[in-house]
Amino acid sequence: MAGIDYNIVKNIGTVSQSPKGWEKQLNVISWNGRAPKYDLRDWAPDGQKMGKGITLSLEELQSLKRLLNHMEELQ
Amino acid sequence: MAGIDYNIVKNIGTVSQSPKGWEKQLNVISWNGRAPKYDLRDWAPDGQKMGKGITLSLEELQSLKRLLNHMEELQ
Numbered sequence: 651m652a653g654i655d656y657n658i659v660k661n662i663g664t665v666s667q668s669p670k671g672w673e674k675q676l677n678v679i680s681w682n683g684r685a686p687k688y689d690l691r692d693w694a695p696d697g698q699k700m701g702k703g704i705t706l707s708l709e710e711l712q713s714l715k716r717l718l719n720h721m722e723e724l725q
Numbered sequence: 726m727a728g729i730d731y732n733i734v735k736n737i738g739t740v741s742q743s744p745k746g747w748e749k750q751l752n753v754i755s756w757n758g759r760a761p762k763y764d765l766r767d768w769a770p771d772g773q774k775m776g777k778g779i780t781l782s783l784e785e786l787q788s789l790k791r792l793l794n795h796m797e798e799l800q
Contacts, residue, residue, distance in 0.1 A: 666785045674785060704777055715794065717751055
């Protein structure tokens with residue numbers, strides 16, 4: 651991920667942890683100095699290596715929350 | 726994404742749509758014939774091209790739901 655500059659503005663929480671210590675985290679991250687976005691991504695134990703992830707806007711998180719709250723298998 | 730075989734088992738819902746018609750969707754997808762997983766990903770209008778995304782287990786979705794339901798900015 652050379653050349654990518656990021657700043658973790660806020661750690662919202664951890665969704666899961668793998669046996670090797672990688673964590674799937676929901677954070678607020680500023681990428682390359684741009685406006686911060688919500689970010690759901692895997693992180694290595696030292697926080698220095700990142701895995702696959704996606705960024706989401708506040709509106710997208712709101713829609714996702716609605717979907718999750720309507721899923722029967724999550725009741 | 727040559728060589729990747731997938732089957733969309735269930736469309737749970739759409740989180741957002743871009744001006745060009747790409748949709749961020751939550752689906753249940755079986756990748757390469759393996760057990761289906763929850764999948765949050767961008768899709769082109771025709772559903773044939775996929776963008777970045779992540780897969781999640783039921784337990785991870787449950788944790789994510791809890792996090793989202795506790796976020797002040799989503800109340």
